Amino acid sequence: MKLEFALEMRISLGERMHIKVAEDYTRGAVLIRSGTFSGPGLSGQIVPMSGGDFPMVRADGGGRFESQYLLRTDDGAVILKRSTGLRHAPPDVVARLLAGEPVDPRSYYMRMTPRFEAPEGPYDWLNRSIFVGAGRRNPTGSVFRFWKVV
Amino acid sequence: MSQDEDMPTPSLDPAFELEVDHGAEWGIGDLATGGQRWVRQLASGRLSGRGLAAGLETGTETWLSRRDGVSVVEMALVIQTAHGGPIRMTGTGVSGLNRLGALRLNVVFEVAEGSPHDWLATRVFIAERRDGETHLSIFEVL
Numbered sequence: 001m002k003l004e005f006a007l008e009m010r011i012s013l014g015e016r017m018h019i020k021v022a023e024d025y026t027r028g029a030v031l032i033r034s035g036t037f038s039g040p041g042l043s044g045q046i047v048p049m050s051g052g053d054f055p056m057v058r059a060d061g062g063g064r065f066e067s068q069y070l071l072r073t074d075d076g077a078v079i080l081k082r083s084t085g086l087r088h089a090p091p092d093v094v095a096r097l098l099a100g101e102p103v104d105p106r107s108y109y110m111r112m113t114p115r116f117e118a119p120e121g122p123y124d125w126l127n128r129s130i131f132v133g134a135g136r137r138n139p140t141g142s143v144f145r146f147w148k149v150v
Numbered sequence: 151m152s153q154d155e156d157m158p159t160p161s162l163d164p165a166f167e168l169e170v171d172h173g174a175e176w177g178i179g180d181l182a183t184g185g186q187r188w189v190r191q192l193a194s195g196r197l198s199g200r201g202l203a204a205g206l207e208t209g210t211e212t213w214l215s216r217r218d219g220v221s222v223v224e225m226a227l228v229i230q231t232a233h234g235g236p237i238r239m240t241g242t243g244v245s246g247l248n249r250l251g252a253l254r255l256n257v258v259f260e261v262a263e264g265s266p267h268d269w270l271a272t273r274v275f276i277a278e279r280r281d282g283e284t285h286l287s288i289f290e291v292l
Contacts, residue, residue, distance in 0.1 A: 149276060
């Protein structure tokens with residue numbers, strides 16, 4: 001299997017919230033305010049406030065992502081994107097990330113596996129593949145790059 | 151939009167092989183929400199690689215086969231290690247086949263904290279089974 005670059009996404013995030021469900025179980029929540037995406041053969045915008053990320057927070061401050069939101073291509077196709085993934089880092093790096101400081105993306109592991117549901121047509125290749133991604137967390141948003149597994 | 155040059159680029163590193171003996175199979179039928187559902191038991195098997203050897207305790211492979219020729223596949227199983235306790239593995243992915251053949255999955259492990267294998271829960275994996283084969287090749291996303 002090889003990886004073939006598919007798209008890059010830049011998103012701006014809203015308020016980060018936490019739901020302390022139980023002493024040993026916390027659910028995070030952050031909505032996506034806006035964003036754009038671009039790659040070979042597709043580009044467009046994140047549908048504002050169409051969803052967000054709802055991670056399960058690890059005891060070490062890392063997280064297991066569970067995100068869901070909508071993309072709209074420049075020619076009007078609406079695509080559902082769902083993703084799971086992980087962020088793992090040494091405690092000092094986690095502290096800097098949570099404080100909203102800029103952090104070298106190579107100092108932490110942030111990988112995800114997005115899945116897409118696209119309408120029949122020019123983007124339905126998204127339905128037929130799996131993808132892997134790498135992420136970079138910035139103080140006010142995130143940058144993701146996704147590769148198709150070929 | 152320019153690509154961000156200051157980003158890590160993932161690569162795939164072979165991690166494990168999962169050999170599976172399939173058991174009973176059930177066709178649930180056509181669903182009102184679309185697609186045809188199939189379920190197959192993972193009866194026995196063995197996972198090996200990266201300092202880990204474990205027997206398959208239980209599991210299922212579930213397919214939702216749509217009319218566009220795509221099947222959405224979910225796999226969930228438990229393996230038992232010799233010294234690190236049980237490990238749960240789940241996979242979600244797709245197949246271009248109608249049912250129960252080649253597939254590619256996104257894979258996540260759940261492991262007890264403190265287990266010698268708890269690093270598995272801090273990494274993302276993908277897996278591939280080629281058509282006609284019974285084993286799943288699992289790769290760590292570096």
